Amino acid sequence: MNSAIQIHNLSKFIKGKAIVTRMSLDIPQGSLFGLLGPNGAGKSTTIKLLTGRLRPSSGSIRINGLDPWKDRVKIFKNMGYLPQNPSLPPDMTVYSFIHYMARLRGMGRKESQLEAREKLALVGLEKFEQSIIGKLSGGEKQRLGFANCLLGDPDVLILDEPTSSLDPEGRVYVMDLIGSLAQNKNQTVVVSSHILPEIQRMTNHIAIMSEGKVLVSGSMRELTAGVFDNVYEIESDRPTDLMQDLMEKGFICKLDQHTVLIDVDKRYNELWALLPQLCVEKGYQLRSFKPLRDPLENVFLKFVSYQNKFDDMGVVGGE
Amino acid sequence: MERLRSITWEKLSYGRAIPIVAWNLLRHLVRERRFLLSAVYFVLLPIYLISNSVLTAVQTGSGIALFYAHRNISFYIRTFYLSFFLGQILVVVLSADQLAGEIEQDTYALLRSKPVHDSEIVIGKFLGLVGVVSLLDLPGYLFIYFYSLVRYEAEASAYIGTVDEIIGGFLLLLLLHSIIIAFTLLFSSLFSKNLYSILSSLIFIFILSIVTDLIQGTNTDIVDNYLSIDWLAQAILPSVLYHVDPLESAPNVPLIILGILGAITGFLGLTTLVMRNKEIF
Numbered sequence: 260m261n262s263a264i265q266i267h268n269l270s271k272f273i274k275g276k277a278i279v280t281r282m283s284l285d286i287p288q289g290s291l292f293g294l295l296g297p298n299g300a301g302k303s304t305t306i307k308l309l310t311g312r313l314r315p316s317s318g319s320i321r322i323n324g325l326d327p328w329k330d331r332v333k334i335f336k337n338m339g340y341l342p343q344n345p346s347l348p349p350d351m352t353v354y355s356f357i358h359y360m361a362r363l364r365g366m367g368r369k370e371s372q373l374e375a376r377e378k379l380a381l382v383g384l385e386k387f388e389q390s391i392i393g394k395l396s397g398g399e400k401q402r403l404g405f406a407n408c409l410l411g412d413p414d415v416l417i418l419d420e421p422t423s424s425l426d427p428e429g430r431v432y433v434m435d436l437i438g439s440l441a442q443n444k445n446q447t448v449v450v451s452s453h454i455l456p457e458i459q460r461m462t463n464h465i466a467i468m469s470e471g472k473v474l475v476s477g478s479m480r481e482l483t484a485g486v487f488d489n490v491y492e493i494e495s496d497r498p499t500d501l502m503q504d505l506m507e508k509g510f511i512c513k514l515d516q517h518t519v520l521i522d523v524d525k526r527y528n529e530l531w532a533l534l535p536q537l538c539v540e541k542g543y544q545l546r547s548f549k550p551l552r553d554p555l556e557n558v559f560l561k562f563v564s565y566q567n568k569f570d571d572m573g574v575v576g577g578e
Numbered sequence: 579m580e581r582l583r584s585i586t587w588e589k590l591s592y593g594r595a596i597p598i599v600a601w602n603l604l605r606h607l608v609r610e611r612r613f614l615l616s617a618v619y620f621v622l623l624p625i626y627l628i629s630n631s632v633l634t635a636v637q638t639g640s641g642i643a644l645f646y647a648h649r650n651i652s653f654y655i656r657t658f659y660l661s662f663f664l665g666q667i668l669v670v671v672l673s674a675d676q677l678a679g680e681i682e683q684d685t686y687a688l689l690r691s692k693p694v695h696d697s698e699i700v701i702g703k704f705l706g707l708v709g710v711v712s713l714l715d716l717p718g719y720l721f722i723y724f725y726s727l728v729r730y731e732a733e734a735s736a737y738i739g740t741v742d743e744i745i746g747g748f749l750l751l752l753l754l755h756s757i758i759i760a761f762t763l764l765f766s767s768l769f770s771k772n773l774y775s776i777l778s779s780l781i782f783i784f785i786l787s788i789v790t791d792l793i794q795g796t797n798t799d800i801v802d803n804y805l806s807i808d809w810l811a812q813a814i815l816p817s818v819l820y821h822v823d824p825l826e827s828a829p830n831v832p833l834i835i836l837g838i839l840g841a842i843t844g845f846l847g848l849t850t851l852v853m854r855n856k857e858i859f
Contacts, residue, residue, distance in 0.1 A: 307859070310690075310691065311690070312687060312690070312857065312858040312859075313857045314855075314857055331690065332695055333693070335691060335692055335693045342684070342687055342691075345684075345688070346683050346684035346685050347688070348606075348683075348685055350606060350609075350610075351606065359598070359602050360688070360692060362595075363595055363598060363599075363689065363692040363693075363694050364693065365591065365693060407688070407691075408691070
């Protein structure tokens with residue numbers, strides 16, 4: 260698969276502090292790529308480097324073969340960018356802002372009028388055309404920022420925490436919209452977030468970052484293959500009795516409201532055979548049986564905690 | 579061939595954003611309160627000038643009317659627009675946040691997320707501001723000139739016959755204001771806070787006044803104004819407005835105009851360089 264974005268040995272130091280360290284990443288064309296990491300992991304700095312807002316201290320970035328710092332203008336002919344909590348001019352109306360941005364994108368007067376209206380409708384802001392931006396809610400501003408970055412249907416979209424200031428309904432709307440972009444238009448979308456379920460829902464490739472480093476990257480399928488959680492939750496009609504029976508068989512269990520949390524500890528096959536047997540013999544009604552954490556969460560915790568241990572040992576470059 | 583076509587297209591598309599940026603700035607700035615407050619000053623000033631500088635005329639007719647029209651315009655530009663400090667502060671206040679304010683509010687990132695060169699943004703902002711200052715300058719300028727023609731009963735032909743002088747004088751005025759706009763934009767690009775760009779621009783005007791004082795040397799006739807940019811006006815205005823030779827001590831006019839244009843180009847070039855290499859955190 261061709262790479263839309265190639266990052267090689269990228270580092271960024273700000274006031275002597277390493278924010279991004281020797282980062283290497285290939286983002287495939289047409290992928291929905293998630294940059295996942297805790298706050299302070301260097302996601303936003305990486306995004307700013309990708310969009311030419313910051314100059315790399317060392318290493319290189321290529322977006323469709325071009326350097327975003329040197330060839331910003333060429334790159335943005337085919338790229339859209341949504342900053343985290345986008346600052347929009349508060350005195351302009353929604354329509355005049357988006358029309359102005361469309362004109363700057365190189366569209367003619369009439370074309371930009373159509374495009375502005377189309378994108379406002381796409382993000383559900385068509386009723387707010389004449390509203391002053393300063394009077395919009397945080398979520399509406401975020402949608403407007405999103406409409407701005409979609410102008411001209413660019414091939415590459417860079418979205419920095421796109422759902423950060425949205426209400427739950429807005430989050431679902433934007434996540435679905437992002438999901439549909441890659442499917443319908445073969446756009447490459449890079450999304451940063453610290454919220455794992457959102458990344459999981461929006462993207463099909465991810466890179467997990469911590470302390471300025473990429474700990475692991477790949478497609479969702481590659482990363483979660485063979486990853487199992489030790490702790491499962493079982494929902495049943497009589498959880499206390501079920502827990503008692505499982506503990507008698509040597510399993511470590513805990514009751515959490517109406518579910519039984521069980522540490523399988525590599526005895527998965529044994530449990531898988533025991534549960535139906537108990538249901539038949541004791542008449543338990545099993546309502547659900549699932550891992551406590553999903554596979555990606557396990558991958559995330561595994562790598563982030565591994566990185567922290569590595570750093571505690573004073574080892575440099577634990578990628 | 580394909581590459582050649584792409585390079586040609588690149589060159590042709592350059593500059594496309596300049597009028598868009600300029601027009602956007604103009605139409606939004608004129609709605610702002612600071613513009614309206616500045617306009618009050620720029621309207622009151624000529625009225626104040628007229629009420630204080632009406633000279634007793636013993637003759638009427640086109641000759642004397644044109645003389646007073648020219649004289650009042652010259653006085654108006656030199657004494658008030660060029661030398662009166664408040665006029666320059668207002669130009670600085672209108673210009674100073676155009677880059678620093680955008681960086682401070684993080685809206686510059688929006689402009690840079692479009693295929694627009696930094697130089698296009700800088701030139702667009704500059705032209706937009708020149709447009710805004712023109713709107714402030716023009717009413718007072720025309721009022722003073724035509725008031726003099728009407729008051730001293732100029733013949734009808736005088737109104738048409740002096741159009742070139744009106745335009746020439748106005749362009750000179752704009753040129754001098756443009757220097758202030760250009761170096762204010764430079765300071766605006768150097769700082770990420772609006773306040774610092776205002777203060778540094780005002781300090782620069784002060785330094786400029788000292789330098790021009792030094793250049794004008796011992797000519798004590800024109801040292802009583804705070805800002806001595808007016809020696810430029812004294813050098814240029816006679817030829818523009820009176821069609822006579824400039825002051826003896828003044829350098830030649832084309833050289834001055836070229837110098838002003840060069841300075842403006844230099845300031846805008848430096849501003850572009852700063853913005854091109856500015857990291858937006």
